[in-house]
Amino acid sequence: METHTLPDPTSGRHYGMDWLRIGAFALLILYHIGMGFVPWDWHVKWPETPGWVQYPMLATNGWRLALLFLVSGFASAALLAKLGQGAYLRSRMARLWIPLLFGIVVIVPVQPWIELQFKYGYAQGFAHFWLHDYFRFGTLEGIVLPTWQHLWFVVYLIAYTLVAALLAVLVPRLTIAALLRALERGLAGRLILMVPLAWFAIRPLLLGDHEDTHALVDDGPAHFIWFSFFLLGMALRHSHGLWQSIRKSWVLAAVLSVAAYALMLGLIIGGSAPASPLVENAFEAARLVQAWCAIVALLGFADRYWNRDHALRPMLNEAVFPFYIIHQSIIVLLIWLLLGSGLPGWAGFAVTLGATAAGCWLFYRIGRCVPGLRLLIGLRGWRAPRLQAQGIRAMSAA
Template sequence: MQLNRRYDIDWVRVIAIGLLLIYHIAIGFQSWGIIIGFISNSKTWESLWIPMSMLNVWRIPLLFFVSGMGVYFALQNRNWKQLLLERTGRIFLPYLFGIFFIVPVYLYLWQYYYDFDYSYNPNPGHLWFLGNIFAYVLLLSPVFFYLKRNEDNPFVRSLKCVLGSPLGILLVIVAFMAEAWLVNPNPYTLYAMTWHGFFLGLIAFFFGFCFVLSGLPFWNMIVKWRWLFLSFAGILFSFRIVAFQQLAPNYLQAIESVYWVVSVLAFGYKYLNRPSKALDYLSQAAYPVYIIHMIFLYLGSIIIFPLDIPVYLQFALNLVFTFAGCFAFYELVIRRINIVRPLFGLKMKTFSCKPLTFKRKLYYTIKK
């Protein structure tokens, strides 16, 4: 059975990618940005780290949850071969293309800014996320197919029942806490190309699928308790800032992460589950923009950071430059050049030749 489109999940995905871009722009105004391969401004804006720290515990897990949800909807009209073929084209191809042709470009810009020796450095860079997602599809698709095709199984019914109650969130929290205890990441928010990022993403991906599998009881439950979940997230964040200067124990950050994610999903389901022309455009543009955004971020940093203007104005200008550059490149190149589209996760446009009607035949005959 084909489910109705979930516009709220599309919106959450678009918003999460937008927040990721803003977070990456903000890294350029932290003194430690150069350590993780970003162009860092000599004028730092340290107070930005407070909202960045709040985002950091849930922005990446949220994307993993949403990616797992996407697999559930993909299974509505695909068998396992079709799913793997579709995900290979949509995820693995852009991942490989990015490793060899996107990441080396912005690393070249980084070398240029710091006057380092130039070298060609193919690596996953910020696209590590895509590699993780593709691995999760390979690992979990047999489980997902079993769950989807056996929804009347006692285990699946029990899972739905548990997730349909507020206590079900504790199941997710326990899984996140167990991962934090076993892997013991330092720091907790270092996700890129780490075992912590891999296993945390795997858990989030699995539960994202299960959230949608659970149906309306789960979504009605999180909407009902959304303010409580948001309150817990806010209290834990405040406690982290005041008591631990943001360096809270991993298990507390794991709990906070789950409450933020569930709050975002709840408010999204409550207020964003409706179509719009903006969503139609942004849901297509978000993935390509994510792939290319580091190039325009680094270009903007090279141009704007040397300017003798206040730091907050530099941040605003780099924000505008990065978003404008990404969307201009998407609109003028990625979206319009058919052969380029698959390299950025978009389907190629198909063109059908309609047979000539009698009137059209007569028109072309007269015209000749």
Template sequence: MNNILGGRRHDIDALRVFSFGTVIIYHTSLLFGTRDWLLNSYESSRLMDLIAIGSHPWRMSLLFFISGLVTASLLNRKSVEEICRSRTRHLLLPFLFGVVFIVPPQIYFAALVEIPGMSYWDFLKAYVANGIMVEHLWFLLYLWVYVCLWSLAMPRLTKRLPNLPSAFASSLKGAGLFLLPVAFLAALRVFLYPVFGESLNVINDVYAHALYFSMFMAGSLLVNQPQFWSEIDRQRWVSLGLAAASLLAIVTIALVLPREQRPDVLVVLMRIIRSVFQWCSIITLLAFAGRIASRPSRVVAYLNKSMMTYYVVHQTVIIIAAYCFIQADRLDPGDFLPILIITLLVCAMAAEAKKFAEARLVPWVSKLVAPRKPREEPSSLEAAG
């Protein structure tokens, strides 16, 4: 496995790219599944629901876990002020830009299906009056809040409880690697989720904060604990088997019995099984990534630098592409792959455009607007010379 205590974690880079890639696949699949979304195809497919079933429970939790790893690593090298300033630039500014310029077009094109001919200006007036939406960009805001809070709290916490990370890692040994996290996740899903749901509103999203901030803290505490990484590697086949078995159970129930027909006891059981799948998938991916992606990869390095652009842009591209298919009087599950390819191509072009702007336009604008230094008068000796 990769060196945990030092050096770049190439496995974590690869997992980050993989997780963001599944986000794009997941959102594309929502066009064709049975769940109501911004836009839906003429024909829904329960098979498309399997993409959400197989990726949604672990994907965002893994991203927050990875973000905790990265934040803890940054705290070893940078001050809290530097981290908060850097994360504001890399998370909060893209969030604000996306909320203003990227999210409204996707809402507009989705609304055009119901209200053909509506102008973008009329839409914007109604949109602002009814309250702006953050859609998929919630992740950036949540992560920015977590990074800033934890950067302030972690140094103080580990100073008062210096053995906390090692004690936490020690508890995740043998059966404890599975029982403790699954029990925690199941408790959140059984008791908090039915009451609060997931609002994706940073002010009142009780269940999501309990889940995602916990995963973020776990990643931060475990980053420099070799015993944890050795344990998940040793138990990788057990976790893979449990993840596969729990996924099979969830898929079977989902295909055989619609949600509205499930008795309460089965709903609770499904939430527990979902928690098994969630945690076992996360540690399985961490373990196998440590073995498979332990070396530098040019593809991963290239994509890792572009993932933020992909994430901010992708959902709007999906919706606009789907709208174009609807205008051509076609949008069915067979269009999943074409829309996915279109989305990836447009995201790649957007990422390259951003890099070009950062490399060429930003320095040029900076020079243009930078105040010129007053020209110094030559000394008498210089003038004489």
């Protein structure tokens, strides 16, 4: 029987986690495009929003953000181990605070301006809105201005980075090592598929029902989940035991995730509105299983099949954060501009997808090459390094 020796995920660079990070951000952009075409509330909506569009959206709805925080925690732990506490904190704050402030002032304002026009008939042009209404430090039609909109993820990442750095200073290394060993024992083998479900299920019991606000200070139940995944990602960077459990369980996790998703669809399609408490509880239980098992399956798949380098990886790994910063403003603006085009929904989606990809790419490529502008879009250093030369040549030759 053939055996496979997999790379050590806790030493060197885990390329599978890089690819998973790239995929997670790509999925986020695709999801946000979908938000304009699904019958859920958003900044701007396509005229035709058929109900079936929600079904593929639900496939990732429960785990896409948790995965982002997990891969961010893994990357933070790797950087902390490489740079040390002081340099780590300085690097993370520069790479997060500068693009956040730039985004709030320059990138984000088009989103509330379009939402105010689309939902409330706001009649002023963008220049008037930015000069007179955006920096009001209050609300307009219930929208808080100025706002960070989709950049709330960066705000939370800043907070979690600060807490992680503080814990690294205050908690003795022996205590951290003991906690890591306890986590490995608690999630050993197939327990990794069960124990976290109990952890996430107790949130409503401890903190009550809660709708995520993305406002940082009043979002405690959300922090209970997101910070847990951030810490889990940090633990994965240093734990052989956790990776062993993932390697043993990821195939079963994939099967359970698909089965739970099928149950979710069955409950939605076959149910009545409003749903009974029994159906609602069954749906939430299936959603919890589907979300956690999907994450375990993706980690195992990335570890097994993606833990290898490619010439394009450094470029893509660098590009995902600038893509994230700009993507939602491009999407909202594109859908707004296309509303009067008369295109069918599928064509509107296709145009939005292609134009968003092109716009994100131009934003990254221009920002990457202009000294100083790099810092504003979340890239390291004043001038562009030559890390992408191989990737550019490989793309040209493909």
